[in-house]
Amino acid sequence: MDELKARLIGQAAEVGFAACRICRPGDVPEAAARLAAFLEAGHHGQMGWMAERTHWRGNPAALWPEARSVIMLAENYGPEHDPRAVLAERDRAAISVYAQNRDYHDVVKKKLKRLGRWLIDAAARDAGPGAGAPEIKVFVDTAPVMEKPLGQAAGLGWQGKHTNLVSRELGSWFFLGAIFTTLELPVDRAERDHCGSCRACLDACPTAAFPAPYRLDARRCISYLTIEHHGPVDEELRGLLGNRIYGCDDCLAACPWNKFAERASEVKYHAREDLLSPPLAELAALDDAGFRERFSGSPIKRIGRDRFVRNVLYAIGNSGQAELRAVAQRLCEDADETVRDAARWAVARLGGL
Structure with a gap:
């Protein structure tokens, strides 16, 4: 599986993802308690959907028990301009960087499906005739999946003090996508916190x-x-x-880590x-x-x-x-x-x- 994982990482880059890392569905044991505390405090506001299906949201292993690996992908959407500059133009509107062009849900999901199809075909070829093909499910921000804890467990980055994922290579400007699969792929080391005393x-x-x-x-x-x-x-x-x-x-x-961020290569962003x-x-x-x-x-x-x-x-x-x-x-x-x-x-x- 090491060789398949190496090819997978290469294919992810070819599809357009900025990074690809892997963890197990059960690698976020703290997620359920943190979610429960967030909901108990009422910090979700009107987002009632966050309080639904918490048995899945807090435990990715329960979402699809057959899954053995979670492939976490980072999609860079780094801007070429300082998004705070417009705040001084009081007669003009400030729109978040991620929403200044196409809907990322559509863009990322297409890439996830393309990469997932490649993985199914590659694994089937490796297994030989008669072997069953692996199964996959793709997720991008629309299912009860806590992508940020999974992203940290897979080593894409760490959840910073603003609760978003931060990468030493990408800064803060990236979307997350996930491919759950029945394949048991080698996992990556979880990323540790690098925020230090910065606030x-x-x-x-x-x-x-x-x-x-x-x-x-x-x-x-x-x-x-x-x-x-x-x-x-x-x-x-x-x-x-x-x-x-x-x-x-x-x-x-x-975030100071954005000094390593680069402009998105995907023109749709x-x-x-x-x-x-x-x-x-x-x-x-x-x-x-x-x-x-x-x-x-x-x-x-x-x-x-x-x-x-x-x-x-x-x-x-x-x-x-x-x-x-x-x-x-x-x-x-x-x-x-x-x-x-x-x-x-x-x-x-x-x-x-």
């Missing part, structure tokens, strides 16, 4: 979403608030969103010109059809026009730009109640200018 990611968070190092309260996280949270955002937090309308890169961008720093006024004018057309194929599309425009209005309220007051005023009678609330808040914020 750059914690100090960079605009909303103080980390109650302690290695602990995230999603209810205060801008990525959660702009993507997962339904309805109005607490007024205490609206002013802290700045012009971030979809996700937040602050804690990732602050290169930022679209119209999503680098789009004007807030332009985005606020989108109706449902316009929203769907502009964000076709983008992960942004899944939150829908109303939640998106809600976020844009919070950014307008935070802009300090008097000329944007009229933009918000036009949405004060929008069909959606949350959009109306956000518009009136923005108008009030800009009223004294």
